[in-house]
Amino acid sequence: MILVNGDTETSIRPTDRGFSYGDGIFRTMTMRDRRIIQWQRHYRKLFDDCERLGINCPAATVFEADLAKISLHDPDCIVKIIVTRGIGARGYAALEQVEPTRAVLSSTLPSYPSEYATEGVTVRLCDLRLAHQPRLAGIKHLNRLEQVMARNEWNDPAIAEGLLRDETDHMISGTMSNLFVIRDRQLFTPDLASCGIAGVTRDRIMASAVQLGLDLMVGQLELTELLAADEILLCNSVIGVWQIRELEENRWIKGRVTPLIRALLEKDDD
Numbered sequence: 001m002i003l004v005n006g007d008t009e010t011s012i013r014p015t016d017r018g019f020s021y022g023d024g025i026f027r028t029m030t031m032r033d034r035r036i037i038q039w040q041r042h043y044r045k046l047f048d049d050c051e052r053l054g055i056n057c058p059a060a061t062v063f064e065a066d067l068a069k070i071s072l073h074d075p076d077c078i079v080k081i082i083v084t085r086g087i088g089a090r091g092y093a094a095l096e097q098v099e100p101t102r103a104v105l106s107s108t109l110p111s112y113p114s115e116y117a118t119e120g121v122t123v124r125l126c127d128l129r130l131a132h133q134p135r136l137a138g139i140k141h142l143n144r145l146e147q148v149m150a151r152n153e154w155n156d157p158a159i160a161e162g163l164l165r166d167e168t169d170h171m172i173s174g175t176m177s178n179l180f181v182i183r184d185r186q187l188f189t190p191d192l193a194s195c196g197i198a199g200v201t202r203d204r205i206m207a208s209a210v211q212l213g214l215d216l217m218v219g220q221l222e223l224t225e226l227l228a229a230d231e232i233l234l235c236n237s238v239i240g241v242w243q244i245r246e247l248e249e250n251r252w253i254k255g256r257v258t259p260l261i262r263a264l265l266e267k268d269d270d
Contacts, residue, residue: 001073002105003066016101017094018084022143024101025049026082027200029237031106034071036079038237039064041200046081049139055085056100066104077106078238082142110238112160117262120245120254121160121234125223126150126175130166130195138198151175160242161234163226166195171221177234177242178202181226182257187214190221201235201265208264212257231255240265 002010017023027046030037043060050057063081070079082105086098128150150162161174172190173179178199181188187209192198209216226232231252232244243258245251 001070002103003069004103005101006062006066006069012084012101012103013087015087015089016084017086017088017098018082018101018142020088021092022141023053023088023094024055024082024084024142025053025140026080026142027140029079029081030109031067031071031075031077031079034075036067038200038204039067041203042081042237045140045198045200046083049141050083050100052139053085053141054094055083056098057083058100058102063102063104066102070104070106074106076109078109080105080107084142112239116160116242117240120243120252122158122246123161123163123174123234123244124154124159125248126153126162126164128153128164129169130164130172132167132194134194137195138192140197140199147175163247164196165223169223171223171226172196174234177236177239178205179221180205180233180235181221181229182214182231182233182255183229185214186217187212187257188217188219188221188225191219199236201237201240204265204268205235205241205261208261211264212260214257231258233258233261 012019027042029042047057082103084101085094086100088095088098128146130146150164153162161177163174164172166172171179173196179190189202189206206216227250234242234244241258241262243255
């Protein structure tokens, strides 16, 4: 189901700045039993990202009305929300007081192999490097060409995800996921001040560190440090948490902390 500005439509005007320039943001969420998991967190991120780009974010109640329509059609699904700056004239300059465009669409829940969650996943290192742009760092904006190009580096179905480094060769994330390293009772995640996306599930895992008895660390992560980890995990709001089992010639056994993190997230899904 696709809703554009609350109505059932399947088209966006070519003069919409989201279409023309990627001038907008999005969020991807899971709906179960007609309810968005962690809706308040997702909306807060949506609002904050819009604010950083100077886009007028519609009120939560507006989206909730759209989500209610979606839920009647697809009670269990993936929901994507897109907000663009709206219709604009030719040129990069954004006119003042532009009405934003909002789109809410549903898709079928993905059928990842169950062993991804229980046994771990095989990943690869991507050749593409993420460029530094602090003004956009952390924002889930519509320009995802770096991720598209990185994901197109492989077509082996046995590889579940690709890991991304930045232009200074520090580890940042997966193509569709955030990255955590566990070692010696430390929970470490890369600093996203220069590039990368700050996801809702990343925030939730960071908040769980104290409850798990782990010291949370945020900073630069070298590949050698990642390879020396006790556990490496990937996360987003659709896959939940996956532990990395294999990266090229490196192997990890099933960890003890990753299942605890997964259990905490599943318990607190409001």
